[in-house]
Amino acid sequence: MGDSHNNALMTAYRAIAEREHWRIDVAGHIGCYLTTAVQEAPTQGYTDSCQGWKRAATAWIAGHADELDAVVVTHATTKSPVVVPTGSTNDETVVQGLVDAWRTATDRGVPVIAIRDNPIARDDVVACLAQMQGPTTGDCDMPREQALAAFDGNEEAVRVLGDSARYVDMTDRYCTATVCPAVIGGVLTHRDPTHLTATFATTLAPALGDRLRAALDSLAP
Incomplete structure (x- = not known):
């Protein structure tokens, strides 16, 4: 469950499901993810749609927990920031919103596995690569510290929930120690500054599937 960054992993989820013989149900809403925090939106209608999706998502979890x-x-770290209440901070609001929403599952004995958000790319990543002739260079890459600068709160929320949650970090598949390349294995990683290409998402399936399997195995009684 998540926003468009979750939806960008659809091809990976499909490949994982076929390999592992799993059923993976995917629910996503643009600019909206599983949190009790209110997210900023350009219109009231957009806010209402997002809040409605969150209610439906938590109700679905509650109704299907046995399955x-x-x-x-x-979720994305760069879109639809949360509304921070007086007396709180952005990071505190992000983490608390995740924890409260995830407890819809964990309180019913269903663990949560949180995937760290993908890094961002340059604003002009596609145009930059389109100007190249022959083999690509690193001119369109993004420095690691900039690509991963945003806070998604997943690791911190997993820590709060302890044994009922696990954290999956795919950063080593996106980045080196210094940069997050625009092209990996001959494949364009991003279709815009924040969203993965479907082709690159598919290449993540083996590693992501292994890490989801390991997380599930570690949660087994």
Whole structure:
């Protein structure tokens, strides 16, 4: 469950499901993810749609808890920031919103597996690569510290929930120690500054599937 960054992993989820013989149900809403925090939106209608999706998502989890092995979540760090209440901070609001929403699952015995958000790319990543002739260079890459600068709160929320949650970090598949390349294995990683290409998402399936399997195995009684 998640926003468009979750939806960008659809091709990976499909490949994982076929390899592992799993059923993976995917629910996504643009600019909206599984949190009790209110997210900023350009219109009231957009806010209402997002809040409605969150209610439907948590109701679905509650109604299907007996069928679920886990709830896998991810979300963008750069879109639809949360509304911070007086007396709180952005990071505190992000983490608390995740924890409260995830407890819809964990309180019913369903663990949560949170996937760290993908890094961002340059604003002009596609145009930059289109100007190249022959083999690509690193001119369109993004420095690691900039690509991963945003806070998604997943690791911190997993820590709060302890044994009922697990954290999956795919950063090593996106980045080196210094940069997050625009092209990996001959494949364009991003179709815009924040969204993965479907082709690159598919290449993540083996590693992501292995890490989801390891997370599930570590949660087994």
